[in-house]
Amino acid sequence: MASVAFIVLAVLASAPATDAEIASLRDRISAAPDDVELRIALDEALVAHKRYDEIVATWDEYIARNPEDGRAYLERGGTHTLRRDAAPALRDLDRACSLGQPRGCEGATQLRAMFAKRGIDPAGERRVRAPAAPAKPAKTERSWTSRIVVGVAVAFLVAGGGFVARALRRRRQTKPSTVGGPRARKAREEAAQGHLTSALELLRSTPDPELRWMHLSTLPSIAPDHARRLASAHPNDVAAQVLLSSALLQSGMQARGAAASEFTTREQFAAFEALSRSAVEVAERAAALAPDDPLPWLLQLQACYGLGRSVDEIRAILDEVTRRAPGHFDAHRIAAHLLSPKWFGDVDTLLEFARTTAASAPDGSDLPAIVLYAHFELFMSAAAKDDAAATAYVQRREVRDECRAAYARSLGHAAYRERPASAVARNHVCGWFYAAEMNELLAAELDKLGYAFTGSPWIHFGTDVRRVFADARIQAKLG
Numbered sequence: 001m002a003s004v005a006f007i008v009l010a011v012l013a014s015a016p017a018t019d020a021e022i023a024s025l026r027d028r029i030s031a032a033p034d035d036v037e038l039r040i041a042l043d044e045a046l047v048a049h050k051r052y053d054e055i056v057a058t059w060d061e062y063i064a065r066n067p068e069d070g071r072a073y074l075e076r077g078g079t080h081t082l083r084r085d086a087a088p089a090l091r092d093l094d095r096a097c098s099l100g101q102p103r104g105c106e107g108a109t110q111l112r113a114m115f116a117k118r119g120i121d122p123a124g125e126r127r128v129r130a131p132a133a134p135a136k137p138a139k140t141e142r143s144w145t146s147r148i149v150v151g152v153a154v155a156f157l158v159a160g161g162g163f164v165a166r167a168l169r170r171r172r173q174t175k176p177s178t179v180g181g182p183r184a185r186k187a188r189e190e191a192a193q194g195h196l197t198s199a200l201e202l203l204r205s206t207p208d209p210e211l212r213w214m215h216l217s218t219l220p221s222i223a224p225d226h227a228r229r230l231a232s233a234h235p236n237d238v239a240a241q242v243l244l245s246s247a248l249l250q251s252g253m254q255a256r257g258a259a260a261s262e263f264t265t266r267e268q269f270a271a272f273e274a275l276s277r278s279a280v281e282v283a284e285r286a287a288a289l290a291p292d293d294p295l296p297w298l299l300q301l302q303a304c305y306g307l308g309r310s311v312d313e314i315r316a317i318l319d320e321v322t323r324r325a326p327g328h329f330d331a332h333r334i335a336a337h338l339l340s341p342k343w344f345g346d347v348d349t350l351l352e353f354a355r356t357t358a359a360s361a362p363d364g365s366d367l368p369a370i371v372l373y374a375h376f377e378l379f380m381s382a383a384a385k386d387d388a389a390a391t392a393y394v395q396r397r398e399v400r401d402e403c404r405a406a407y408a409r410s411l412g413h414a415a416y417r418e419r420p421a422s423a424v425a426r427n428h429v430c431g432w433f434y435a436a437e438m439n440e441l442l443a444a445e446l447d448k449l450g451y452a453f454t455g456s457p458w459i460h461f462g463t464d465v466r467r468v469f470a471d472a473r474i475q476a477k478l479g
Contacts, residue, residue, distance in 0.1 A: 276306025
């Protein structure tokens with residue numbers, strides 16, 4: 001009988017699983033009916049053959065035995081989406097969200113936003129009618145509407161096509177992220193199960209503030225109750241307080257959802273603000289415990305999303321971070337995001353900040369790459385509204401020239417020196433090259449990156465980050 005590892009690899013590879021492999025999986029499930037990974041593997045095998053009824057049946061059986069497993073509702077909701085069954089898809093995504101699955105929250109929010117925009121009552125009809133097929137773009141253009149997707153909502157938006165994360169599961173073999181090394185991966189895997197001891201030890205033992213921030217920001221969503229217990233057990237430990245503040249911020253983002261503000265309720269905004277305030281209170285305690293540590297100030301910078309800080313307040317908090325960690329790339333990236341038109345700034349404010357940051361940075365540092373991130377943000381804003389405008393933006397000569405020049409002063413400079421935290425800037429540089437189809441530079445930087453991918457920027461192209469990253473490697477002809 002084939003091993004589970006062999007079967008999972010066969011499912012993720014380009015060839016669909018055979019009937020024998022599917023039968024082998026069913027045998028293993030019979031022997032271990034509560035093994036969710038086996039169910040997911042069977043799901044992946046069956047979706048390649050469009051055997052959706054069988055997928056729903058296996059999740060029905062599993063959920064009857066494990067009614068509190070949010071992953072199961074997320075997977076079954078994805079299958080309902082592929083079948084274009086609106087009401088059950090939304091019910092499952094809502095249930096996954098309530099059980100701590102952020103992709104469920106994002107998918108449900110996006111579906112509701114789409115339903116409202118199109119005047120669809122998901123409870124009133126079983127299937128969502130597909131929109132008329134759009135005209136095909138010219139060969140030189142790229143359809144970003146079909147590539148920038150959020151969760152399972154894409155299957156309702158584009159009939160039978162598009163950059164569908166679940167469809168990629170049957171076409172591409174992907175690997176987990178190696179960012180931060182084996183200890184960081186172990187901390188992420190254990191944190192996903194609610195165990196925070198390894199994460200706590202990792203933060204405690206990492207003196208470099210940029211690397212420590214990378215470890216913290218690449219952890220999966222942590223339930224605030226788990227983090228509270230840890231912080232209560234270690235009240236004078238800055239790492240424990242930082243983990244709690246981060247968990248509260250993540251929970252706030254999930255409460256708000258990923259939809260545009262017009263599709264976000266007052267209750268969602270109120271929860272977002274309340275959790276952000278709680279996160280700041282914890283971050284302030286951490287700052288008192290370790291006055292020279294930039295991480296508590298970085299968390300306060302992140303809390304600006306939920307608290308609606310002014311441009312001057314954002315800059316003041318960034319100054320507190322850089323006073324403790326000069327040249328911190330991700331602090332400047334977060335500030336740039338906050339100063340973008342999407343949040344509390346505008347185009348001029350964003351570009352002025354990025355250009356000033358780059359101009360004052362030495363050659364061979366990360367910071368000139370903030371210019372690439374600023375243009376990436378403006379591209380994403382355009383893509384959310386108009387596909388043609390987004391394509392035109394990345395093709396503008398002055399934009400591409402400015403990004404090339406900024407790259408040449410940062411990661412592309414002869415004086416650039418690799419360090420563990422280089423992965424953060426490199427991922428965002430690659431995000432721009434991917435969007436702009438600057439494939440030669442994309443290949444060079446992805447080759448240096450290996451599989452040390454982070455959530456941002458790839459999350460902006462689709463919630464299945466592994467599959468988006470795999471697509472970037474394919475675009476760069478790295479396989």
